[in-house]
Amino acid sequence: MVSKSEIEGGNLLHQLLGQTQDFGGAFSCITGGMGGGKTSAMFSWMIYTLIHYPKQKIFFSETYGAPLQSFKLLSKIPKDKLHFLVMENSNVTFRDRSNHLKEVDLNPTYFNSTPKEDDEGNVTYSPDLNDLYEKAQLGKINIVFFGNRLLWMDFMRYLRHTGDWNHIYIDELGEIAPAGTSGANWKRVGAFANFAKDIRKCMIKVTCNTQAVRDSDYRVWDKFMFLIFLPGAMKDEKHSRVSQGAIDNLRADPYNQAYISSKGKFGKIVFKDVFAPVKGYNIEAYTPRDFE
Amino acid sequence: MKKTQQVRLTHEDTIVSQHNLSLLLQQKIKSPVLSEKQKQELPSLTAKALLSFGAMNDEMFLTDGGILNLGSLHTAILRMIDWAKAPEIVVKQRGLYFKVDISKLWQHLYNRCLDWFPLALGEALRHSREMPKREESTGFDFSYDKKIQ
Numbered sequence: 001m002v003s004k005s006e007i008e009g010g011n012l013l014h015q016l017l018g019q020t021q022d023f024g025g026a027f028s029c030i031t032g033g034m035g036g037g038k039t040s041a042m043f044s045w046m047i048y049t050l051i052h053y054p055k056q057k058i059f060f061s062e063t064y065g066a067p068l069q070s071f072k073l074l075s076k077i078p079k080d081k082l083h084f085l086v087m088e089n090s091n092v093t094f095r096d097r098s099n100h101l102k103e104v105d106l107n108p109t110y111f112n113s114t115p116k117e118d119d120e121g122n123v124t125y126s127p128d129l130n131d132l133y134e135k136a137q138l139g140k141i142n143i144v145f146f147g148n149r150l151l152w153m154d155f156m157r158y159l160r161h162t163g164d165w166n167h168i169y170i171d172e173l174g175e176i177a178p179a180g181t182s183g184a185n186w187k188r189v190g191a192f193a194n195f196a197k198d199i200r201k202c203m204i205k206v207t208c209n210t211q212a213v214r215d216s217d218y219r220v221w222d223k224f225m226f227l228i229f230l231p232g233a234m235k236d237e238k239h240s241r242v243s244q245g246a247i248d249n250l251r252a253d254p255y256n257q258a259y260i261s262s263k264g265k266f267g268k269i270v271f272k273d274v275f276a277p278v279k280g281y282n283i284e285a286y287t288p289r290d291f292e
Numbered sequence: 293m294k295k296t297q298q299v300r301l302t303h304e305d306t307i308v309s310q311h312n313l314s315l316l317l318q319q320k321i322k323s324p325v326l327s328e329k330q331k332q333e334l335p336s337l338t339a340k341a342l343l344s345f346g347a348m349n350d351e352m353f354l355t356d357g358g359i360l361n362l363g364s365l366h367t368a369i370l371r372m373i374d375w376a377k378a379p380e381i382v383v384k385q386r387g388l389y390f391k392v393d394i395s396k397l398w399q400h401l402y403n404r405c406l407d408w409f410p411l412a413l414g415e416a417l418r419h420s421r422e423m424p425k426r427e428e429s430t431g432f433d434f435s436y437d438k439k440i441q
Contacts, residue, residue: 002430003429003430004429005429005430005431006429006430006431006432007432009431009432010432010440013432013434013440014440014441017440018440044434044435044436045436047436048436051436051437052439076436249428257431258431267431267432268429268430268431268432269431269432269433269434270431270432270433270434271434272433272434272435273434273435273436
């Protein structure tokens with residue numbers, strides 16, 4: 001028998017993944033405990049977009065200093081569907097964690113950057129976002145490395161001017177729009193939060209994941225249109241009706257169940273695809289900024 | 293003994309059925325498997341008492357996930373005795389699932405001589421520590437290769 005939560009889950013998922021001018025883009029966040037299936041859920045939607053909307057650009061933001069998650073996609077798609085893009089002068093390198101951190105060449109495409117010198121003579125590089133957007137390929141997952149994850153906020157703001165449907169998937173939103181910033185970064189996150197209200201109108205689908213919504217700035221999580229709770233997630237009373245008891249009763253075996261919640265409604269979904277690590281790929285992206 | 297077609301039992305019926313049930317249980321304890329002849333010889337009132345329980349509960353679930361549809365409770369009690377190796381059974385009642393500790397059920401059956409089976413079950417349910425659970429709702433199956441319409 002089909003339950004109400006199943007019907008509602010299907011409707012909300014249709015709004016989140018479908019593409020109609022009425023509904024437009026979406027800003028969603030997947031939360032769940034460690035090993036709760038956040039990345040798998042995001043990858044399911046990523047491949048869904050790749051298959052059903054091959055003429056749209058997909059961007060993926062990975063974390064630094066940990067095994068790259070994108071190689072898990074190789075259990076479902078061929079390797080040539082992964083396209084690595086690295087900013088020039090970003091000093092981002094890829095290292096094999098199974099081979100004494102030996103540098104490996106993932107054959108990335110480099111996009112331009114422009115140098116900027118501050119009053120103290122320090123040179124920093126800003127990405128040429130036009131060049132990045134042009135070099136990103138259709139029908140592929142474009143995995144982008146700026147060497148500084150905060151730059152993703154600028155890139156999302158840039159995308160609103162393209163006029164196309166675009167998809168951004170962000171692993172660990174807390175590193176992109178972190179909570180508890182101060183000074184210039186506080187203003188920068190504020191500007192991004194201000195822009196986030198336009199994500200829907202600008203036809204951008206932004207899907208993030210985080211262990212807890214509180215890892216990211218409160219001004220940003222006020223803008224989430226969809227919240228997805230996987231096993232181990234913490235409830236978000238302010239933005240969703242899903243209770244902690246309901247989340248705790250979600251099953252993780254054999255498939256991950258999740259609650260999807262939006263505008264006071266919620267439903268249940270089951271992720272049928274599992275993305276296991278692929279042998280031979282234990283590669284990390286390294287940036288010296290990690291130690292700043 | 294007054295004969296009636298109603299499922300509801302008189303006080304006299306209750307005492308007799310409880311007595312017969314006790315005999316049945318004792319017999320079962322002595323001999324793990326009842327012969328067909330022994331089953332046929334069981335007093336009819338015991339069967340009737342069990343049937344009235346059957347009217348209350350149309351399904352009985354095993355904790356290991358097995359399901360038994362009960363045609364009559366006569367069969368149920370015999371099966372339950374066989375299941376006594378398992379510590380608990382789960383009973384569906386009014387759409388809710390109750391976990392019943394089978395040893396407590398027997399305890400009620402023996403200790404309260406005026407209770408007959410359904411009442412004993414009721415007692416066991418009241419003492420059940422398991423909170424009633426609703427049936428689990430289904431979720432929308434998502435797989436990337438199927439387009440959502």
